[in-house]
Amino acid sequence: MKGLELGSSLFGKLLKRTRTAIPTGAMFNVGITIILAVVLMAVFAPLISPYDPTRATPDILKPPSSSHLMGTNQIGQDILSRVIYGSRIILMVVLSATIISMAVGIPLGIYSGFIGGRADRTLSMVMDSIYAFPSLILAIAIASVLGPSPLNTAISLAVVYIPTYYRMTRGQTLSLREQLFVEAARSMGAGKLYIMRKHILPNLLPTVLVVFTLSAADAIITEAGLSYLGLSVTPPTPDWGYDLRAGQGYFTTGYWWISFFPGLMITLLALGFALVGEAMGEKISIASK
Amino acid sequence: MGSLARYLVIRALAIIPTILILYTLVFIILRILPGDPILAVLGTKNIPPDQLENLRRMAGLDKPLYIQYFSYLFNFLRGDFGVTITFPSGVPISTYIAQRFPATLELAICGFIVSIVIGLGTGALAAVKKGTKIDGALKLYSILAYVTFIPLLGMVLQYIFGVYLKWLPIAQRIDPGLAPRSITGLYVLDSLLTANWAALRSSVLHLILPSITLGIVLSGAYTRLLRNNMVEVLSSDFIRSYYSRGIRERKINWYALKNAFLPVVTYMGLQFAILLGGMVLTESTFSWPGMGTFIVERLDYRDYTSIQAAIIFFAFIVGLISLIVDAVYALLDPRIRY
Numbered sequence: 242m243k244g245l246e247l248g249s250s251l252f253g254k255l256l257k258r259t260r261t262a263i264p265t266g267a268m269f270n271v272g273i274t275i276i277l278a279v280v281l282m283a284v285f286a287p288l289i290s291p292y293d294p295t296r297a298t299p300d301i302l303k304p305p306s307s308s309h310l311m312g313t314n315q316i317g318q319d320i321l322s323r324v325i326y327g328s329r330i331i332l333m334v335v336l337s338a339t340i341i342s343m344a345v346g347i348p349l350g351i352y353s354g355f356i357g358g359r360a361d362r363t364l365s366m367v368m369d370s371i372y373a374f375p376s377l378i379l380a381i382a383i384a385s386v387l388g389p390s391p392l393n394t395a396i397s398l399a400v401v402y403i404p405t406y407y408r409m410t411r412g413q414t415l416s417l418r419e420q421l422f423v424e425a426a427r428s429m430g431a432g433k434l435y436i437m438r439k440h441i442l443p444n445l446l447p448t449v450l451v452v453f454t455l456s457a458a459d460a461i462i463t464e465a466g467l468s469y470l471g472l473s474v475t476p477p478t479p480d481w482g483y484d485l486r487a488g489q490g491y492f493t494t495g496y497w498w499i500s501f502f503p504g505l506m507i508t509l510l511a512l513g514f515a516l517v518g519e520a521m522g523e524k525i526s527i528a529s530k
Numbered sequence: 531m532g533s534l535a536r537y538l539v540i541r542a543l544a545i546i547p548t549i550l551i552l553y554t555l556v557f558i559i560l561r562i563l564p565g566d567p568i569l570a571v572l573g574t575k576n577i578p579p580d581q582l583e584n585l586r587r588m589a590g591l592d593k594p595l596y597i598q599y600f601s602y603l604f605n606f607l608r609g610d611f612g613v614t615i616t617f618p619s620g621v622p623i624s625t626y627i628a629q630r631f632p633a634t635l636e637l638a639i640c641g642f643i644v645s646i647v648i649g650l651g652t653g654a655l656a657a658v659k660k661g662t663k664i665d666g667a668l669k670l671y672s673i674l675a676y677v678t679f680i681p682l683l684g685m686v687l688q689y690i691f692g693v694y695l696k697w698l699p700i701a702q703r704i705d706p707g708l709a710p711r712s713i714t715g716l717y718v719l720d721s722l723l724t725a726n727w728a729a730l731r732s733s734v735l736h737l738i739l740p741s742i743t744l745g746i747v748l749s750g751a752y753t754r755l756l757r758n759n760m761v762e763v764l765s766s767d768f769i770r771s772y773y774s775r776g777i778r779e780r781k782i783n784w785y786a787l788k789n790a791f792l793p794v795v796t797y798m799g800l801q802f803a804i805l806l807g808g809m810v811l812t813e814s815t816f817s818w819p820g821m822g823t824f825i826v827e828r829l830d831y832r833d834y835t836s837i838q839a840a841i842i843f844f845a846f847i848v849g850l851i852s853l854i855v856d857a858v859y860a861l862l863d864p865r866i867r868y
Contacts (some may be wrong), residue, residue, distance in 0.1 A: 370551040375807030381842045493684045504682030511677035
């Protein structure tokens with residue numbers, strides 16, 4: 242019984258806390274619709290894509306028509322199918338990168354903010370330096386050593402976004418540390434680890450959610466940038482950034498659809514995350530006022 | 531020593547750790563991460579050992595790590611960035627950087643100016659029209675600008691203004707054969723200094739599309755920041771007192787803009803770093819012969835030493851920029867002193 246109670250109350254708490262961050266309104270609705278649509282597209286790619294995304298056909302450079310809604314590229318691959326399958330790589334890379342960034346950045350941030358001292362100063366300095374460095378260039382450096390592959394792209398993105406989570410978590414922890422309920426827990430003899438886990442971490446959740454969506458928007462652009470530069474996938478894997486690059490030479494000669502649709506999807510997906518993040522950020526700052 | 535000078539000296543010293551951390555970080559990434567850079571260069575394990583040794587020596591990889599760390603840093607500070615190890619091998623990387631960096635700087639400055647002009651204009655407009663449809667539309671603009679993928683915007687602009695309207699060139703820095711005599715390496719400045727009007731015209735025309743692409747993408751952040759600052763300033767007491775004294779609204783808005791501008795300056799340093807990242811994509815899209823395309827080209831050749839030098843060079847630039855931003859901030863705000 243005790244276990245069940247604990248479980249359900251934890252879930253309830255989580256729900257309650259995240260609900261304060263979930264806004265209503267057009268911005269949020271549009272954003273979440275875009276994200277869900279892309280996620281569904283990635284999950285059901287084999288069912289909804291009209292052609293094999295990697296198969297070259299003699300139908301080259303066909304403009305958008307009823308048989309190829311987004312046209313075909315220079316080797317006759319169907320753009321729509323490639324766009325549908327391309328959502329898989331970008332989502333997977335960005336999500337796994339974000340999870341790694343969070344798993345490293347959040348604990349370090351809580352530790353830094355709660356314990357303080359020399360470790361905090363050193364960590365902050367290192368994190369601030371990484372944060373100040375152009376993220377795409379840092380990602381290029383890492384990806385260039387590791388070699389081009391989606392997994393390595395995810396690793397480089399993860400390193401790049403650790404400081405984002407660290408800085409946010411540390412800042413929040415610094416202010417939470419002074420709150421009365423933390424004081425109360427401490428006076429009742431709660432250990433540091435317990436306070437960090439039970440009082441600091443849950444209160445960070447709404448902000449984590451906002452930072453997650455905003456940095457995911459950023460990471461999508463960076464991922465697309467890396468694969469645009471040829472540092473992520475190798476052909477014939479469908480990938481938005483790579484496909485955009487592959488069609489670039491054709492764009493200015495009039496075959497605009499090869500690059501345009503993958504590029505549009507990159508911006509659209511990033512927009513979805515940015516809209517959700519903005520809407521949630523506003524909600525939180527209103528709630529805290 | 532005046533207080534401003536003292537402030538600047540202290541800030542300059544404080545930049546050193548940042549640069550060292552960045553240098554160390556890049557060093558760790560490039561040297562200590564798994565993967566042998568030389569084997570990655572060759573793409574094969576079947577090469578004669580003496581050739582491998584030779585390449586290692588050229589890349590400075592034959593010495594112990596801590597010696598590599600310090601000797602590279604020391605050489606770097608003297609302007610010796612090492613030599614290329616793949617085709618064309620043995621060329622000092624400093625000659626490439628001397629050639630490529632001015633191109634990047636020129637485009638970065640122009641893109642930066644475009645972003646400030648658009649950002650401040652839209653931000654101030656949104657603040658003055660707070661709560662109206664214009665404010666809402668500009669908010670959407672700021673988000674859209676931020677998430678726009680640079681190559682997509684660049685290609686669309688190339689198509690409209692370069693291919694369809696044929697108004698502007700879509701690649702390179704200048705028409706072939708027109709490059710002005712090099713003094714600073716910045717074509718616009720060099721053509722002015724040498725009174726070479728054909729070169730001036732061509733280089734300015736070449737700058738327009740990439741600068742606008744870069745500028746638009748970066749302007750979104752300024753729009754937001756300035757709007758929010760200015761809304762706050764506009765609701766403060768001194769603004770109300772201006773109104774009560776009958777000062778014209780235009781003038782009041784101008785005062786508010788000036789006050790709202792200060793926090794934007796601090797943000798510029800960070801924004802400049804984002805700009806350098808965006809430069810790589812912009813340069814790639816417009817075949818702009820700068821540092822970004824240099825990195826991409828050398829990536830194709832897997833020229834490890836060039837990539838390393840270029841990235842450490844960027845680390846120094848980032849440190850330098852944050853120093854400049856501190857200096858500008860101190861000049862603008864007399865309260866900032868030690």
